[in-house]
Amino acid sequence: MDLSSIFRFSDMVEYFPKILSRFPVTLLIVVVSVAGGLVLGFILAAARIFKIPVLRELAALYISFVRGTPILVQLFVVYYGLPLLVAPLGVDINHWSKLFFVLVTYLLNDGAFMSEIIRSSIESVPKGQLEAAASVGLTTFQTYKRIIPQAFKIAAPAFGTRVVGSFQATAMAFTLGIIDIMGQVKAIGTRTNRVLEGYVDAAIIFIIVSYLLERLFTWMEHRLNGQTRRKENGIAL
Numbered sequence: 001m002d003l004s005s006i007f008r009f010s011d012m013v014e015y016f017p018k019i020l021s022r023f024p025v026t027l028l029i030v031v032v033s034v035a036g037g038l039v040l041g042f043i044l045a046a047a048r049i050f051k052i053p054v055l056r057e058l059a060a061l062y063i064s065f066v067r068g069t070p071i072l073v074q075l076f077v078v079y080y081g082l083p084l085l086v087a088p089l090g091v092d093i094n095h096w097s098k099l100f101f102v103l104v105t106y107l108l109n110d111g112a113f114m115s116e117i118i119r120s121s122i123e124s125v126p127k128g129q130l131e132a133a134a135s136v137g138l139t140t141f142q143t144y145k146r147i148i149p150q151a152f153k154i155a156a157p158a159f160g161t162r163v164v165g166s167f168q169a170t171a172m173a174f175t176l177g178i179i180d181i182m183g184q185v186k187a188i189g190t191r192t193n194r195v196l197e198g199y200v201d202a203a204i205i206f207i208i209v210s211y212l213l214e215r216l217f218t219w220m221e222h223r224l225n226g227q228t229r230r231k232e233n234g235i236a237l
Helices: 009-020 023-049 055-068 071-089 098-123 127-135 140-176 181-192 196-236
Strands: none
Touching: 009 181, 009 196, 023 055, 023 098, 023 140, 023 181, 055 098, 071 098, 071 140, 098 140, 127 140, 140 181, 140 196, 181 196
């Protein structure tokens, strides 16, 4: 069998710039989903931490649904369900860009996972600090203003892992016709009947970006730990 009929290195090199040119679309999905997911995550986490009636139960149900279903299912639920949900309000979004539905889906997905990271990191802060804050008359806002920096340090590794996971999960966005990295691979494969080369290119991009993100968050974690140690040494002195 002629190996060139299966894989051609020259084609891989030719397709790489075309596939890489769609990286900004993938990056947009990650940035919006992570930033929006953090905001939503704080809201969901607060509902559960402060045991707000009704909202606490709704948040738990929502998180359970998102964590228990594949992102592909969520994409189609949002794509077909959101227009039906807003239709009674007189809003027709059926003709909106598919990218909008992708952004909403990934934001909602990240929000659920981020909320658990935020909640678990805040609740891992020793209860004694809450009691000490209450004993000196600090308000709830003042108390959590001091706790959140500690919680952020605890959450840093999980947050980094989640961002990398979000980046990799964008590979499903092409199912709605989004021409991102994977969408470009599919488009090239349709035009040329050469599929493997494009997938290898996509794999290279995902591996490199994932590695860089992991290194970035590892550096941030070490920096946070270093700052904490310097503060502790300063207090000790």
